[in-house]
Amino acid sequence: MNLHEHQAKALFGQAGIPVPSGKVATTVDEAYASAQEIGLPVVIKAQVLTGGRGKAGGVKVAKTLEDVKTHAGNILGMSIKGLTVHKVLVDPASNIAQEIYLAVAMDRAAGRPVLISSSEGGVEIEQVAHDKPEAIIREHIDPLLGLHDYQTRSVASAINLPREHWRAFSEIALKLYQCYVENDAMLTEINPLVVTKEGVVMALDGKMVIDDNSLYRHKEIAAMRDLTAEDESETQARQAGIAYVKLNGQIGCMVNGAGLAMTTMDMVKLYGGEGIGPANFLDIGGGAQADKVVAALRIILSDENVKAVLINIFGGITRADEVARGMIQAYNEVKPTVPIVIRLVGTNAEEGRKIIEEANIPQLLTAATLTEAAQKAVEAAKGAK
Amino acid sequence: MAILADKNTKLIVQGITGREGRFHTKQMIEYGTNVVGGVTPGKGGEWVEGKPVFDTVKQAVEVTGANASIIFVPGPFAADAMFEAIDSGLDLVVCISDPVPLWDELKVFNYLKTNNKKTRLIGPNCPGLLTPGQAKIGIIPGMVGKPGNVGVVSKSGTLTYEVVYALSNAGLGQSTCVGIGGDPVPGTNFVEVLQMFEDDPQTEKVVLIGEIGGRAEIDAAEFIKKHMTKPVAAFIAGASAPPGTRMGHAGAIIEGGEGTAAQKAEALKAAGVRVADNPEQIPNLLK
Numbered sequence: 001m002n003l004h005e006h007q008a009k010a011l012f013g014q015a016g017i018p019v020p021s022g023k024v025a026t027t028v029d030e031a032y033a034s035a036q037e038i039g040l041p042v043v044i045k046a047q048v049l050t051g052g053r054g055k056a057g058g059v060k061v062a063k064t065l066e067d068v069k070t071h072a073g074n075i076l077g078m079s080i081k082g083l084t085v086h087k088v089l090v091d092p093a094s095n096i097a098q099e100i101y102l103a104v105a106m107d108r109a110a111g112r113p114v115l116i117s118s119s120e121g122g123v124e125i126e127q128v129a130h131d132k133p134e135a136i137i138r139e140h141i142d143p144l145l146g147l148h149d150y151q152t153r154s155v156a157s158a159i160n161l162p163r164e165h166w167r168a169f170s171e172i173a174l175k176l177y178q179c180y181v182e183n184d185a186m187l188t189e190i191n192p193l194v195v196t197k198e199g200v201v202m203a204l205d206g207k208m209v210i211d212d213n214s215l216y217r218h219k220e221i222a223a224m225r226d227l228t229a230e231d232e233s234e235t236q237a238r239q240a241g242i243a244y245v246k247l248n249g250q251i252g253c254m255v256n257g258a259g260l261a262m263t264t265m266d267m268v269k270l271y272g273g274e275g276i277g278p279a280n281f282l283d284i285g286g287g288a289q290a291d292k293v294v295a296a297l298r299i300i301l302s303d304e305n306v307k308a309v310l311i312n313i314f315g316g317i318t319r320a321d322e323v324a325r326g327m328i329q330a331y332n333e334v335k336p337t338v339p340i341v342i343r344l345v346g347t348n349a350e351e352g353r354k355i356i357e358e359a360n361i362p363q364l365l366t367a368a369t370l371t372e373a374a375q376k377a378v379e380a381a382k383g384a385k
Numbered sequence: 386m387a388i389l390a391d392k393n394t395k396l397i398v399q400g401i402t403g404r405e406g407r408f409h410t411k412q413m414i415e416y417g418t419n420v421v422g423g424v425t426p427g428k429g430g431e432w433v434e435g436k437p438v439f440d441t442v443k444q445a446v447e448v449t450g451a452n453a454s455i456i457f458v459p460g461p462f463a464a465d466a467m468f469e470a471i472d473s474g475l476d477l478v479v480c481i482s483d484p485v486p487l488w489d490e491l492k493v494f495n496y497l498k499t500n501n502k503k504t505r506l507i508g509p510n511c512p513g514l515l516t517p518g519q520a521k522i523g524i525i526p527g528m529v530g531k532p533g534n535v536g537v538v539s540k541s542g543t544l545t546y547e548v549v550y551a552l553s554n555a556g557l558g559q560s561t562c563v564g565i566g567g568d569p570v571p572g573t574n575f576v577e578v579l580q581m582f583e584d585d586p587q588t589e590k591v592v593l594i595g596e597i598g599g600r601a602e603i604d605a606a607e608f609i610k611k612h613m614t615k616p617v618a619a620f621i622a623g624a625s626a627p628p629g630t631r632m633g634h635a636g637a638i639i640e641g642g643e644g645t646a647a648q649k650a651e652a653l654k655a656a657g658v659r660v661a662d663n664p665e666q667i668p669n670l671l672k
Binding site: 031037106107109112113125126129140141143144147181184186192208211217243245247255256257258259260261262263265266267268269270277278281283314316346347353369370371 | 412430438460461484485486489491492494495496498499523525526528529539540542543544545546550567569570595596597599600601602604622623624625626627630631632633634635636637641642644662663664665667
């Protein structure tokens with residue numbers, strides 16, 4: 001789960017990292033009042049869960065209160081990479097002398113968190129990695145021992161930070177790591193960490209990604225989820241315990257297991273060619289009980305782009321004939337109007353197919369292989385156009 | 386031979402009195418796995434499927450002589466169960482639990498590595514192992530496999546069943562099928578299992594099933610190129626997945642343009658691996 005800049009900076013602030021004393025505003029009037037309170041100049045920053053806000057015109061400096069009105073008016077309601085801006089952060093502007101990159105991330109291959117820093121702050125780290133990889137300094141952290149003081153000093157030295165700022169830098173790095181650990185983060189990033197002309201080191205921006213698997217022990221963070229940033233169907237799916245990601249294609253997919261769900265999407269794309277693709281990723285989990293199939297089918301069909309549905313279920317411990325009965329029940333409850341291709345494989349797959357064929361519902365088609373199922377679904381979607 | 390588990394493996398089930406634990410204990414016993422007991426704190430003295438239940442792993446090991454455990458406890462308690470199994474000196478621990486917080490996994494992973502523990506951990510968030518005809522330690526449906534000489538290693542669950550089933554139907558039996566799980570930091574990675582298959586006399590060919598996210602398949606490709614003499618076929622799931630979005634598994638996410646299916650397929654092909662763009666092609670690639 002990704003946090004907004006203002007949420008990440010609030011958590012940084014609680015951990016003792018210096019952050020600007022900004023305020024969140026949802027209307028132009030609120031932004032105006034905040035700017036008055038904070039004092040000019042201020043920076044108005046779009047709060048959307050994507051990078052490239054600056055390039056899209058979502059970050060503006062306001063030197064006058066008139067500017068505040070203009071910029072807040074332009075930014076609120078703006079769409080950045082398909083996401084509507086509902087909130088802005090009004091931060092006091094800083095006199096920047098130096099911009100640094102500082103993050104704690106997860107190094108999957110090493111199986112350890114890693115402190116990453118660069119003297120090239122303020123630009124996307126992927127860009128730095130591409131253009132100037134030697135400017136990125138990495139220091140792995142033993143999760144059982146934590147981040148050592150000396151490691152933060154060696155990073156400060158490696159990025160050529162002036163010595164007078166080492167103490168402040170080390171403290172921020174240690175607190176950033178603490179923030180990473182205490183909140184079960186997968187990424188805590190400050191970009192840029194600035195040294196101001198007054199000699200203060202502080203986090204001007206903030207990004208945090210929280211491990212979804214740990215949200216059960218962070219109720220306060222789970223409550224920060226921005227439901228406006230996701231599709232309503234995704235919210236419904238999460239509440240039903242179904243893993244669902246909305247995509248832009250025409251064939252709705254319902255599968256048990258994440259790997260098989262991705263593969264089913266891949267087959268739709270492989271046989272769909274130009275113009276036909278998967279409408280979603282959906283993993284209904286083990287069992288494929290009727291009530292879950294009903295919920296999944298409703299979620300898939302709430303997407304108006306869906307012209308056909310492909311259901312691919314591996315019957316292992318749950319037998320395919322039981323799954324087939326569940327499918328018929330779900331069909332009768334949901335009454336879909338688009339064609340549905342069902343492919344059952346595994347234990348009692350033959351019996352399962354027979355149950356579906358004998359139900360004699362013209363919209364329900366069966367397939368024996370994944371290839372055949374994908375081809376049939378593509379045909380059905382093309383026919384429906 | 387086979388790897389990791391065979392008919393001599395003496396297994397205990399952690400979380401044996403829970404719904405999942407009870408169900409799969411029955412399934413494993415029916416398959417022929419040598420289940421010798423189980424553990425649920427506070428339920429020592431009970432019996433499940435004719436097997437004794439103990440309060441602690443240590444007691445279970447002392448009484449039954451178990452050398453392996455399978456964990457079915459809920460995700461929030463999985464790390465504790467893994468630590469208990471590791472500290473009890475078991476050779477093999479398979480953790481089915483899902484979801485497990487990444488931080489918990491990291492602690493267990495680093496505890497194993499930095500203390501040179503002998504325990505081999507598979508998972509968490511994995512379907513476990515199947516050595517056809519001998520032992521099933523996990524939730525892979527027994528009917529999918531049949532004994533033979535193909536080693537299968539995968540990040541997935543049902544996709545693995547699908548591929549193994551297709552192999553069996555094509556007359557290609559398996560030595561062992563290993564589901565390492567789809568989390569970002571699995572207890573055992575592709576390279577470690579590939580090494581075991583390379584060393585196993587029974588295994589003649591290998592199937593690797595990967596997916597988007599991370600670089601485990603790239604590392605596998607490098608290993609295959611340098612160290613493997615046995616032929617490998619592969620499939621990478623997620624060619625159609627968008628970047629920056631987690632696709633079900635915690636590890637299945639393309640980040641900063643890294644970890645795409647195309648990059649992985651290319652690295653594997655460069656290592657001489659036959660890569661399928663449709664998993665149903667895999668049996669043909671092994672013939």
